[in-house]
Amino acid sequence: MADKIQYGPALLLPGDNIHITTNPDTxxxxxxxxxxxxTACECAKCGHFRMPPSPYCPECSSRDKKWPTLPGTGTVFSFAICNKNPANGEDYIYVPIVVDLDGAPGTRLNANVTGCKAEDVTIGMKVTVEWTPIADGWVLPNFRAV
Ligand SMILES: [Zn+2]
Known part of the structure; x- marks a missing residue:
């Protein structure tokens, strides 16, 4: 069996270059x-969660939404190890993950993970949310290994 590649600490991308757009649903x-x-978008009529948010519930077509506060924890569903900063092409180790969110069945969120070495990220790993300031006063949820 081959030795595992050693990447080093999983970093968060610097928030200054991260810009988002919003709409009434997001x-x-x-x-x-x-x-x-x-939080995650929950149908106020039938309780079905959906992420990303959309105007209508795919289960019952209701337009009514709730935004419950979730525990902020989850489980890594998938991940990739990246080695270049997309903003400038410089060497930079970060790990985008897809997280199954606790408290909102069926929802997943794309984010980055930190608090561990990149090579130690695994499917099924437990993570907890942390907050990264980004451009224009917004805040991005990322996750930390627990
Ligand atoms: Zn519904």
Whole structure:
């Protein structure tokens, strides 16, 4: 069996170069993030969660939404190890993950993970949210290994 490649610490991308756009369906998620609350879009009629948020519930077609505060924890569903900063092409180790969110069945969120070596990220790893300031006063949820 080959030796595991050693990448080193999984870094978060610097927030200065991260810009987001919002729309009426996504803005409540981002407003909650400013308050360091992780949320997901839940149908106020039938309770079905959906991420990304959309105008209508795919289960019952209701337009009514709720934005409950989630525990802020989750489980890594998938990941990739990247070695270049997309902003400038310089060597930079970061690990985009897809997280199954606790408290919102069926929802997944794309983010980055830190608090461990890149080579130690695994599917099934438990993570907890942390908050990264980004451009224009917004705040991005990322995750830390627990
Ligand atoms: Zn519904």
């Amino acid at each position: 803005e409540p998620f981002w407003e909650a993030a400013k308050e360091h609350r992780l």
